[in-house]
Amino acid sequence: MVTSEAGSGAGGTGAGLLADVGEDAVVATLLERFAALGPAAGEPDDVLVGPGDDAAVLRVRRGHAVVSTDLLVEDRHFRRDWCSATDVGHRAAAQNLSDINAMGGRAHSLTLGLALPSDLPLAWVREFADGFATEAARVGARVVGGDVTGGDQVVVAVTVLGTVAKAPVLRSGARPGDVVALCGRQGWAAGGLAVLGRGFRSPRVLVEAYRRPEPPYAAGPAAAEAGATALVDVSDGLLSDAGHVAQASGVRIDLRTADLEVAEPLHAVGSALGADPLRFVLTGGDDHPLLGTFPAGATLPEGWRAVGAVHELRVDDTSAVTVDGEVPEGDLGWRHF
Amino acid sequence: MVTSEAGSGAGGTGAGLLADVGEDAVVATLLERFAALGPAAGEPDDVLVGPGDDAAVLRVRRGHAVVSTDLLVEDRHFRRDWCSATDVGHRAAAQNLSDINAMGGRAHSLTLGLALPSDLPLAWVREFADGFATEAARVGARVVGGDVTGGDQVVVAVTVLGTVAKAPVLRSGARPGDVVALCGRQGWAAGGLAVLGRGFRSPRVLVEAYRRPEPPYAAGPAAAEAGATALVDVSDGLLSDAGHVAQASGVRIDLRTADLEVAEPLHAVGSALGADPLRFVLTGGDDHPLLGTFPAGATLPEGWRAVGAVHELRVDDTSAVTVDGEVPEGDLGWRHF
Numbered sequence: 001m002v003t004s005e006a007g008s009g010a011g012g013t014g015a016g017l018l019a020d021v022g023e024d025a026v027v028a029t030l031l032e033r034f035a036a037l038g039p040a041a042g043e044p045d046d047v048l049v050g051p052g053d054d055a056a057v058l059r060v061r062r063g064h065a066v067v068s069t070d071l072l073v074e075d076r077h078f079r080r081d082w083c084s085a086t087d088v089g090h091r092a093a094a095q096n097l098s099d100i101n102a103m104g105g106r107a108h109s110l111t112l113g114l115a116l117p118s119d120l121p122l123a124w125v126r127e128f129a130d131g132f133a134t135e136a137a138r139v140g141a142r143v144v145g146g147d148v149t150g151g152d153q154v155v156v157a158v159t160v161l162g163t164v165a166k167a168p169v170l171r172s173g174a175r176p177g178d179v180v181a182l183c184g185r186q187g188w189a190a191g192g193l194a195v196l197g198r199g200f201r202s203p204r205v206l207v208e209a210y211r212r213p214e215p216p217y218a219a220g221p222a223a224a225e226a227g228a229t230a231l232v233d234v235s236d237g238l239l240s241d242a243g244h245v246a247q248a249s250g251v252r253i254d255l256r257t258a259d260l261e262v263a264e265p266l267h268a269v270g271s272a273l274g275a276d277p278l279r280f281v282l283t284g285g286d287d288h289p290l291l292g293t294f295p296a297g298a299t300l301p302e303g304w305r306a307v308g309a310v311h312e313l314r315v316d317d318t319s320a321v322t323v324d325g326e327v328p329e330g331d332l333g334w335r336h337f
Numbered sequence: 338m339v340t341s342e343a344g345s346g347a348g349g350t351g352a353g354l355l356a357d358v359g360e361d362a363v364v365a366t367l368l369e370r371f372a373a374l375g376p377a378a379g380e381p382d383d384v385l386v387g388p389g390d391d392a393a394v395l396r397v398r399r400g401h402a403v404v405s406t407d408l409l410v411e412d413r414h415f416r417r418d419w420c421s422a423t424d425v426g427h428r429a430a431a432q433n434l435s436d437i438n439a440m441g442g443r444a445h446s447l448t449l450g451l452a453l454p455s456d457l458p459l460a461w462v463r464e465f466a467d468g469f470a471t472e473a474a475r476v477g478a479r480v481v482g483g484d485v486t487g488g489d490q491v492v493v494a495v496t497v498l499g500t501v502a503k504a505p506v507l508r509s510g511a512r513p514g515d516v517v518a519l520c521g522r523q524g525w526a527a528g529g530l531a532v533l534g535r536g537f538r539s540p541r542v543l544v545e546a547y548r549r550p551e552p553p554y555a556a557g558p559a560a561a562e563a564g565a566t567a568l569v570d571v572s573d574g575l576l577s578d579a580g581h582v583a584q585a586s587g588v589r590i591d592l593r594t595a596d597l598e599v600a601e602p603l604h605a606v607g608s609a610l611g612a613d614p615l616r617f618v619l620t621g622g623d624d625h626p627l628l629g630t631f632p633a634g635a636t637l638p639e640g641w642r643a644v645g646a647v648h649e650l651r652v653d654d655t656s657a658v659t660v661d662g663e664v665p666e667g668d669l670g671w672r673h674f
Contacts, residue, residue: 048505049505049507052585053508053509054435054440054508054568054570055436055437055439055442055505056404056405057401057501058403059400060397060398060401061397062399064385065395065396066395067395067446067481068393068482069448069482069484069494071450071451071452071484071488071494073486073487075489098391099391100392105392111404112406113407113496115410115492144404145405147406147407150410150413151408151413151492152412152489152490153490155408155452155492157408157492159404159406159448159450161404164394168386168394170386170390171390172390248389
């Protein structure tokens with residue numbers, strides 16, 4: 001499969017291992033791919049100095065900057081035998097871009113830190129860069145800086161910078177009487193992960209959803225425009241992240257199962273694995289839809305659907321999140337340790 | 338040593354392992370320490386939303402933002418038996434803050450991503466946070482966001498944001514005729530590392546220099562003010578980083594050994610280990626002094642000393658960096674893979 005002429009640095013087929021090709025080839029491979037990224041259509045180019053100096057330099061305009069950081073760790077957040085390098089690149093960018101979406105903002109810049117085992121093929125780096133760049137291009141974000149180093153496992157550390165048009169939409173603004181709404185796929189990635197965990201590769205649409213989330217990047221700014229009172233990126237699980245909004249806002253959020261969309265393939269997986277498909281929707285992470293709250297009577301932007309309501313949190317409430325009025329049972333989402 | 342009452346979350350003595358205390362206790366431990374950080378004296382508080390939402394929100398003023406990312410990986414950049422958690426915290430902050438210094442800028446915000454093994458004691462996290470916060474406080478930088486996750490080894494991913502008063506000082510501005518100058522300790526950390534590598538713990542001043550670099554944070558803005566034409570953070574080694582400036586500027590940099598300060602303890606270590614102490618100064622990393630170029634005749638700011646000169650790069654030059662006019666031999670610095 002791999003010819004002996006391969007591995008000749010950034011221009012080769014990438015069969016060489018990082019230990020052989022060295023850091024310069026890794027950096028060149030990344031920069032080559034990222035150089036093609038530009039600002040979103042109609043946006044000015046605010047990157048004055050990109051990668052290569054001690055720091056990147058951005059032109060900033062008066063206003064609000066939003067910044068967020070996320071890590072992806074091999075064998076925790078992805079397995080190299082379950083996800084291609086391109087998938088991991090997409091995912092690493094998506095989960096960070098989604099955080100800016102969840103502020104009602106638009107991302108413009110990314111930094112990328114990579115810890116890479118020395119026995120990793122350079123081709124993995126190139127494919128990762130492809131996925132990362134393709135995802136960044138979806139919102140017009142640039143890669144302005146980074147760091148590459150060795151490590152025992154792949155760790156991808158991304159920081160994203162963005163702007164909000166007016167005020168950012170926080171988790172803490174939900175008020176009793178607000179409508180709770182969701183935009184984007186939810187539960188698909190968890191279904192795909194369950195399938196992969198049993199050694200299967202289908203339904204393919206769920207496996208693909210796990211490998212490459214498709215956050216609804218236009219939904220955050222649209223929600224902000226429509227008067228959303230709170231927004232959160234659903235990364236840990238619907239119940240878990242609804243709980244983050246409820247706690248930050250001092251309210252109770254009730255989700256109505258009748259209004260939660262359980263995608264057809266999830267029913268199939270549920271039957272095959274003997275699991276309740278609704279469980280994927282309630283507790284699954286990694287899809288990165290947005291959960292928002294809107295004033296009663298607000299017109300929800302396109303793609304959003306009402307899935308619950310915000311209530312006052314009473315002294316005798318034992319949970320800030322309820323499902324059809326009941327306290328949910330069991331584990332609510334992702335545990336990091 | 339460790340009592341059974343310990344490990345009771347963020348308020349305990351921290352004897353609990355992360356697997357036992359869980360993610361919330363880790364985050365609480367970090368936030369508790371970082372909450373005390375404020376802006377530098379006389380500076381406005383521009384952090385509108387700190388950690389806890391999907392992203393932090395900063396008030397930005399019209400001008401230039403500088404941003405940089407660095408990773409610290411256990412067993413590559415530090416060993417837990419050679420450096421305390423507090424040391425690692427200091428180092429992780431210092432190496433990033435130094436990048437802003439090297440743009441002639443001032444850092445105001447940091448994000449912190451941590452991959453942590455589940456058998457790490459919570460006390461390690463608390464001590465790390467102490468070091469990180471203490472170093473950040475030296476320049477008035479805040480921790481505005483982060484991410485905590487599991488991992489096989491400790492990985493610290495830091496992104497730093499800052500501002501420059503006027504224009505940033507890049508690596509590419511050195512011109513033939515400029516004076517090359519250095520500010521800060523150089524070679525000390527390499528001496529300390531050499532000592533630790535032989536199983537010794539002294540000279541203590543060098544070991545401490547390795548564990549906790551002391552970048553000259555005021556030197557970058559002062560150099561910018563004095564008209565520096567190029568600046569670089571010396572993290573990989575003096576020859577290596579001088580090479581970065583020379584290559585970016587298209588010049589040759591000549592260093593004069595007679596003007597390079599070889600600290601007394603380095604002579605002692607050189608004698609003991611049979612090494613040339615000058616080698617620590619020329620190739621050692623991790624001290625984070627600044628190397629700068631200034632127009633001939635410029636008054637160097639306090640703490641800077643002239644150590645060389647910038648020359649035209651001629652067609653027959655085989656190296657962009659020379660030492661006393663000669664091409665240096667051997668490995669020039671740090672290899673990442």
